[in-house]
Amino acid sequence: MNNVDYLIVGSGLAGILFAEVLTRQHKTFLIIDDASQQSSVVAGGLYNPVILKRFTGVWKAKEQLDIAMPIYERLENSLGIKLDHKISVKRLFNSIQEQNNWFLAADKPNLSKFLSHKIITNDNSSIKADFGFGTVLRTGRIDTSLLVQAYKEELDKKGLLFDESFNYNLLDHHQDHLNYNKIKTKHVVFAEGFGLKNNPYFNHLPLNGTKGELITIFAPDLKIDYVLKSSVFLIPIGNDYYLVGATYEWEDKTNAITQKAKSELISKLTKFIKCDFDIVNQVAGIRPTVKDRRPLVGRHKIYDNMYVLNGLGTRGVMIAPYVAQQLFDFIEHKLPLNLEINSNRFE
């Protein structure tokens, strides 16, 4: 019998960042993952404290960044890999009106630390940007695909990862622990992303799921070293390769790539770049989005030692470290969960 403090289902950003808190707090754990969801593997990985469509602040942006950045740095050190690529995000302006809206936003107290007051003029002949760009501060990209891969390899080496589907029928409830197969655990944390839909304990929660697709292009004449945001993001990943995306699709809940998404991304991209490019890859995943755009964190209404850690939505990179810490403090230190993220708001 394996005897642990925690059993985590899911090794996406939610599961990994929770495991990271447990490691720091010297708690024992095992993780089960069947690779059925891939949001964290395909994500663009951007962290950006501003919603660039409307020039408004992201919910608890500063708090999230303050918690997240040191944790990603620690993960870089413990895994010996580069995860955090500090890169600026520039918003392409389509009109004078948009420039003015940017300045108005930059004067607001909650945004002034994130939006530069300077308008940058475009000097790159491969880009169409007659009205220039505004720069967002405190932005970057976490290589989430590398993080998931490296973290799982490390868990595997230590014998802490089971590569299989969680079988809910095998869960055996006791007063102060749970048994699952040959595992005895004090707590189970479900961090299944959109896989939550198959979880009989928590599938009543309103997780909608929003499919997203990204393409990778090779564009040797583009030569930009910042993330460019127009109707889509253009993200340099090195050696003249760029990620372009993402799409938003609410009906299709499969992880299959589609021609429709590819055409949409090309059409949007060619509105603001003028150089040639080749498409070399395409990926898709389901973002675990929630009706009210807040995470789902909390305890099962009947079984005290079962928890949900989900609903990271479109911004898992920034929000995962924050919610992982919240859940840990709730379980171990009996601290109340922020009401906006507590899953009991839907009970």
Ligand SMILES: Cc1cc2nc3c(=O)[nH]c(=O)nc-3n(C[C@H](O)[C@H](O)[C@H](O)COP(=O)(O)OP(=O)(O)OC[C@H]3O[C@@H](n4cnc5c(N)ncnc54)[C@H](O)[C@@H]3O)c2cc1C
């Ligand atoms: C195209 C795209 C682009 C994105 N870009 C960004 C971005 O730039 N910045 C950003 O912050 N966010 C981005 N996101 C969102 C981000 O990916 C998510 O918020 C985050 O990755 C969700 O993490 P998660 O761990 O909750 O879910 P997931 O990554 O889906 O992980 C859940 C894990 O649980 C496992 N699992 C599920 N059910 C079971 C079961 N029954 N048994 C065993 N294992 C199970 C799955 O296999 C999976 O590994 C993007 C998403 C997409 C799709």
